[in-house]
Amino acid sequence: MATDTLVDPARTAEAAPPAWRRLLGSWDAILILALLVVVLVASATIEGVGSPRFYRFLVLEAIPIALIALPMTLVIITGEIDLSVASTVGLTCSVLGQLWYLGVTSLPVLIVLSLLLGAMLGAVNGVFITVFGLPSLAVTIGTLALYRGLAYVVLGDRAIADYPQAWTQNAVAPIPGTVIPWFVLVLAALAVVFGVLLYATPIGRSLYAIGNNADASTFAGVSVLRTKFWLFVATGAMAALAGVFWTFRFASARADNATGLELAVVAAVLLGGVSIFGGRGGLVGVLAAVALLGVLRNSLQLADVPANALTIVTGTLLILSVVGPNVVRMTRDRLRRRRPLTTALERTSS
Amino acid sequence: MLPVLALEGVDKSFGAVAALRDARLELHAGEAHALVGENGAGKSTLVKILAGVHGPDAGRLLLDGQPVAFGSPADARAAGIAVIYQEPTLFPDLSVAENIFMGRQPLKGLRRIDASAMRERTNELFGRLGVQIDPDRPARGLSIADQQLVEIAKALSFDARVLVMDEPTAALSGVEVERLFAVARALRDDGAAILFISHRFDEVFALCQRVTVMRDGRWIATDEIGNLTVDGVVRTMVGRDISALFPKLETEPGEVRLTVDGLTRHGYFDDVSFTVRGGEIVALAGLVGAGRSEVARAIFGIDRYDAGQVHVDGRRLRPGDPPAAIAAGLALVPEDRRQQGLVMELSIERNATLPRRWALSRLGLLFGGSERRSAADWAKRLQVKAARNTDPVSTLSGGNQQKVVLAKWLSTEPRVLMIDEPTRGIDVGTKSEVHRLLSQLASEGVAVLMVSSELPEVLGMADRVLVMHEGRLVADIPRDQADEESVMFAATGQREAAA
The missing domain is CATH 3.40.50.300 (P-loop containing nucleotide triphosphate hydrolases)
Structure with a gap:
């Protein structure tokens, strides 16, 4: 207790460093900076990058990834993962196409049924994970295969493509006066909803608590299993929404729609600074990472870089994303330890 | 007679908390020795020092009168000290024989494990203990009592002279306790020194010749069992003046x-x-x-x-x-x-x-x-x-x-x-x-x-x-x-x- 005197009481009331300074050293800031640099460099060196057409395709490509990355961020923050999302997209596309083929012609009905299907597929994951207590990695690798298989059962190798032109054109229609697809507004609205949920609600608080220590969360009155269950339901529904968009954007429902998309989503979430072990990260970084990966991919494509090299770039970024935030945190901790005030404080905490 | 193992004036602190202050203990060959005390009296810390898990801050450990220092549990084991914990930690998917010889498997040509020698020696050990467990069965599914017997067999396999049993009977039924005690008595009569830690006084009195009482990390008393009664032991365990009074306010209980x-x-x-x-x-x-x-x-x-x-x-x-x-x-x-x-x-x-x-x-x-x-x-x-x-x-x-x-x-x-x-x-x-x-x-x-x-x-x-x-x-x-x-x-x- 004698060590308490090491702390000057006047200084213990010291304010936190200003927000801008904390932000500057954060992984989010590094990502946004990297995004700007990549856009500037690519626009200057690669023909076609930076054109209105480039941005239009970039956004169209990023929308499904971002839609699924929103709930995936929350899922990974709680320490779980959902690898079945791309198969959920595929199965939703197939069922949507088949329903149209069988004569369901109301767009709202098709959308609502698709979302319900997605929520149900998510609930199946949720039941295995929370009721039977199985690891989400194993369960969703299983349903990754299962849902894709069911998609083939529904459609086989057919493609359903004869939707009304109004639907397919409206799906990708630009915001008047711009080239940007209007659907990005839906994405923005949902991003706000998920952002508020994560940062400004009691549920958001419990997600970080669960990811850091599920046991202590239970003791604090957090319903850990119920929360996780609903996250998987939300993930399924968002994947279904991505499926609806996918079907009308490409005017094609096929069983193999969106194959492999789960890796693009998980890559963006991890690059976005969300810890694969749970408890850390946020949506700002994830959305920046979706954009960064999209710009890189599209720019390199325009530069005629072969597809294999693109995969290598994505893989390298993914590894960096796991290492990067840790390096940033370790550096910051070391800097903090060098400051004498905190050293004194830490000594009292023995 | 020289004690097999003795602790003299051992101190051990964890941060600001003194777990042991001037702890003493003498274990003699062919004798079962009980260690009793309240929760937090320092019994577990003492066991961990004997087992080589912790090193003492001060004081000496004497083996046959010679000072020793254990750097690790392996050192303690090499010195012939075996510890049986309340819940043994066996590898559930390995066989009983493999558990006993883990890390010390008998070998034959080309450094291959000699499974039949291992099985034979396991049977031999179980024979000495008078128990019947199939050496080839996996450890999973053995009762706690049988798991403890496997641990004891393991202790015998490296000729342990000191057997420390840390609340071994807490999870056992009456029959199982009897069987464990029969084994412990046989080992004792063969010349092993046994340290028995238990909260159950009937067991202490049934098995041990000598009792050491600890309180607040200190050695309080050691005496022959014949000079003691249960009442006396309990009184010695708790006998401390309640000097630190707590400011309890008087209240009228409500609903x-x-x-x-x-x-x-x-x-x-x-x-x-x-x-x-x-x-x-x-x-x-x-x-x-x-x-x-x-x-x-x-x-x-x-x-x-x-x-x-x-x-x-x-x-x-x-x-x-x-x-x-x-x-x-x-x-x-x-x-x-x-x-x-x-x-x-x-x-x-x-x-x-x-x-x-x-x-x-x-x-x-x-x-x-x-x-x-x-x-x-x-x-x-x-x-x-x-x-x-x-x-x-x-x-x-x-x-x-x-x-x-x-x-x-x-x-x-x-x-x-x-x-x-x-x-x-x-x-x-x-x-x-x-x-x-x-x-x-x-x-x-x-x-x-x-x-x-x-x-x-x-x-x-x-x-x-x-x-x-x-x-x-x-x-x-x-x-x-x-x-x-x-x-x-x-x-x-x-x-x-x-x-």
């Missing part, structure tokens, strides 16, 4: 707040019934493993129970639903601060407001700094020493962490506060602050149920002492009749006082 009726969870506790009134501090005392924490966890809804009911202010509480318990006005400060009480990586602010996150929100949103204000208010009231409330709780000292846990629960304004080991691992100054706080809460009409293994705390704070022994409530002692002996007698199952 019954918490009613627990016939609560049963098979294998943990059985038919536990009691009530706690507003303004009352009721202590739940007993030895480690008596089921006290489990009862508190079940009441709060962390664990489900098989039978019984819990009522708070006359309303029945849904089992297995902590949010409902919190809504009903219940709070539980758990035993394990780091694993259950706090989310160490999160800030003081987030931890202190986690149970109240819904109450602090408006329209389901947390904004305008309501969490910051609540956390700052409670951190100040409990005098949490921290630079900033946005710092992770992991940067705080144990005492300050405990204050954050208390702030977290007091801010919910509970009507019933259950607190498990309120002062474990915190310094003396904070201890008395916590005690004053509990006393003050009771005087404000809160019903307090305090699980504590520290007798002075129990006797100083409690209006009533409930005592548990092996999953059952065996005594309900009012403050004026509670003393160290009455509580210890009940806790060790010596006297089944009417509840």
Whole structure:
């Protein structure tokens, strides 16, 4: 207790460093900076990058990834993962196409049924994970295969493509006066909803608590299993929404729609600074990472870089994303330890 | 006669906590020696020093009169010391023989494991012990008693001369205890020195020739069993003056707040019934493993129970639903601060407001700094020493962490506060602050149920002492009749006082 005197009481009331300074050293800031640099460099060196057409395709490509990355961020923050999302997209596309083929012609009905299907597929994951207590990695690798298989059962190798032109054109229609697809507004609205949920609600608080220590969360009155269950339901529904968009954007429902998309989503979430072990990260970084990966991919494509090299770039970024935030945190901790005030404080905490 | 193994003046501290101060012990060949003492008397630390897990800060370890230092458990084992723990840790998917010879498998040509030699030698060992276990069966599915016998066989396989048994009988049935004792007696008569640690005095008297009593990390007495009685041993264990008095305020007990009726969870506790009134501090005392924490966890809804009911202010509480318990006005400060009480990586602010996150929100949103204000208010009231409330709780000292846990629960304004080991691992100054706080809460009409293994705390704070022994409530002692002996007698199952 004698060590308490090491702390000057006047200084213990010291304010936190200003927000801008904390932000500057954060992984989010590094990502946004990297995004700007990549856009500037690519626009200057690669023909076609930076054109209105480039941005239009970039956004169209990023929308499904971002839609699924929103709930995936929350899922990974709680320490779980959902690898079945791309198969959920595929199965939703197939069922949507088949329903149209069988004569369901109301767009709202098709959308609502698709979302319900997605929520149900998510609930199946949720039941295995929370009721039977199985690891989400194993369960969703299983349903990754299962849902894709069911998609083939529904459609086989057919493609359903004869939707009304109004639907397919409206799906990708630009915001008047711009080239940007209007659907990005839906994405923005949902991003706000998920952002508020994560940062400004009691549920958001419990997600970080669960990811850091599920046991202590239970003791604090957090319903850990119920929360996780609903996250998987939300993930399924968002994947279904991505499926609806996918079907009308490409005017094609096929069983193999969106194959492999789960890796693009998980890559963006991890690059976005969300810890694969749970408890850390946020949506700002994830959305920046979706954009960064999209710009890189599209720019390199325009530069005629072969597809294999693109995969290598994505893989390298993914590894960096796991290492990067840790390096940033370790550096910051070391800097903090060098400051004498905190050293004194830490000594009292023995 | 020279002792096989002796400890002289051993000190051991963990941080500021002195676990052993001048501990002594002498083990002789062909003798079973009992080590007894309350929870926290230092028995486990002493065992860990014998086992080479910890090194002593001061003092000497003598093996056949020669000073030795164990750098690791392997050193202790090489010196012929084997430790059998309450719950053995075998590799469940390996065979019994493989478990016994793990790391020391007999080899044949090309460094291949000689399975048949291993099997033969295992059979030989089991023959010496007079037990029948198939050496080829996997360890999974063996009873605790059989697992202990496998551990003993392992000890024999490297010619252990000192066998330390740390509460080996806690999980055994009567028949199994008899068989274990037959083995222990046979080993003893073959010249091994046995150190037997137990809370069960009938067993101590049945097996041992000599008893050492420890208290507060110190050696108190060693004597021949023939000179002792159970009463005498218990008195020596607890015999300490209650010098540190706790500031318990006198209160008039009010309405019954918490009613627990016939609560049963098979294998943990059985038919536990009691009530706690507003303004009352009721202590739940007993030895480690008596089921006290489990009862508190079940009441709060962390664990489900098989039978019984819990009522708070006359309303029945849904089992297995902590949010409902919190809504009903219940709070539980758990035993394990780091694993259950706090989310160490999160800030003081987030931890202190986690149970109240819904109450602090408006329209389901947390904004305008309501969490910051609540956390700052409670951190100040409990005098949490921290630079900033946005710092992770992991940067705080144990005492300050405990204050954050208390702030977290007091801010919910509970009507019933259950607190498990309120002062474990915190310094003396904070201890008395916590005690004053509990006393003050009771005087404000809160019903307090305090699980504590520290007798002075129990006797100083409690209006009533409930005592548990092996999953059952065996005594309900009012403050004026509670003393160290009455509580210890009940806790060790010596006297089944009417509840």
